[in-house]
Amino acid sequence: MKLRCARSGWAVKVLTALGAIALGGCAYTSNLTNPHPSQEPVADTPERGRVLYLRDCAWCHAAEGSGTGRGPDLISDTNGAAFTDFMLSTGRMPINDPSEPTRFSSPSYNPSEIEDLVAYVASLGGDGPPIPVVDTQAGDLALGLELYQENCAACHSTTGVGGALAAGPDPFDRSLIAPALTQSTPVQIAEAMQVGPGTMPVFGRDTFSDTEVDSIVRYLGHLQRPDDRGGLPLGHVGPVTEGAIGWLVGVGGALLIVRLIGTRVGEE
Ligand code: HEC
Numbered sequence: 705m706k707l708r709c710a711r712s713g714w715a716v717k718v719l720t721a722l723g724a725i726a727l728g729g730c731a732y733t734s735n736l737t738n739p740h741p742s743q744e745p746v747a748d749t750p751e752r753g754r755v756l757y758l759r760d761c762a763w764c765h766a767a768e769g770s771g772t773g774r775g776p777d778l779i780s781d782t783n784g785a786a787f788t789d790f791m792l793s794t795g796r797m798p799i800n801d802p803s804e805p806t807r808f809s810s811p812s813y814n815p816s817e818i819e820d821l822v823a824y825v826a827s828l829g830g831d832g833p834p835i836p837v838v839d840t841q842a843g844d845l846a847l848g849l850e851l852y853q854e855n856c857a858a859c860h861s862t863t864g865v866g867g868a869l870a871a872g873p874d875p876f877d878r879s880l881i882a883p884a885l886t887q888s889t890p891v892q893i894a895e896a897m898q899v900g901p902g903t904m905p906v907f908g909r910d911t912f913s914d915t916e917v918d919s920i921v922r923y924l925g926h927l928q929r930p931d932d933r934g935g936l937p938l939g940h941v942g943p944v945t946e947g948a949i950g951w952l953v954g955v956g957g958a959l960l961i962v963r964l965i966g967t968r969v970g971e972e
């Protein structure tokens with residue numbers, strides 16, 4: 705009995721030590737991956753956009769939005785309200801390191817903080833488009849399909865699951881990948897078309913009318929919630945997974961049946 709207690713005492717100590725190491729490790733890594741900003745929330749005053757901008761963005765984009773060696777300016781080209789809203793609502797900004805790839809993730813700010821930041825960045829002087837108003841119901845699904853296949857599918861794939869833009873030495877290089885559109889909101893889709901983030905071309909007002917934009921958004925909504933008649937979606941990747949399943953299930957099943965009903969030479 706004594707022995708058992710002594711042993712469990714040791715076990716407790718070892719477990720506590722392991723727990724402490726694990727916790728320390730977690731705290732360390734969570735520190736590293738902590739979404740920026742890690743600072744305290746800012747009070748909701750008319751100044752909040754400016755305060756957040758100066759605290760979280762200015763060190764890369766400069767106080768007047770004129771850009772630094774760490775980040776581009778926020779006033780030229782298509783920069784303005786739509787671009788800022790797109791970058792913040794898709795969680796692309798802020799980043800912790802200028803070389804960090806920008807990608808879709810959960811936003812670092814709540815919607816009202818984003819609104820304040822967008823208003824502040826827009827006030828810096830960029831004359832890019834304002835946040836677009838989308839009316840999905842006004843879109844025509846068939847027209848959306850046509851426009852999507854002609855203008856977007858080459859990069860984002862016919863089913864909107866994204867795809868590689870070019871072969872490069874690093875298969876994980878984000879600049880060579882067109883992302884999946886499966887989680888984009890209607891406004892983010894319209895914003896992306898108008899501002900052309902990263903290597904995506906701009907599809908501005910002179911390219912698509914409001915109805916055409918609404919139609920593309922409506923069609924993408926349809927792709928996001930597909931009506932998978934005729935079977936399993938298999939990730940909507942297309943012939944590659946379908947072929948793989950065909951081989952595995954079809955040929956594998958046939959082999960299994962042959963194995964079950966067949967007899968080996970000399971087995972009779
Ligand atoms: C560590 C540096 C860094 C911080 C901090 C940062 N950004 Fe950026 N930002 C960048 C870089 C680098 C790019 C270009 C990314 C790309 O094109 O993939 C960029 C791009 C942008 C763009 C698109 C501009 C364009 O012309 O491509 C906007 C808008 C933007 N950032 C807004 C913000 C806002 C708002 C904040 C603060 C909440 C912020 N950024 C914080 C580095 C930073």
Ligand code: HEC
Nearest residue numbers: 794808855856859881882883888892893896901902903904
């Ligand atoms: C030449 C290739 C190309 C074409 C054509 C293209 N895109 Fe993109 N698109 C991209 C790339 C690359 C990105 C990622 C940009 C970034 O993160 O900096 C992107 C991003 C997006 C996003 C943001 C998704 C996210 O991860 O938040 C949306 C929405 C989008 N595109 C919609 C469209 C629509 C709609 C069309 C057609 C009208 C289209 N794109 C045409 C390359 C393309």
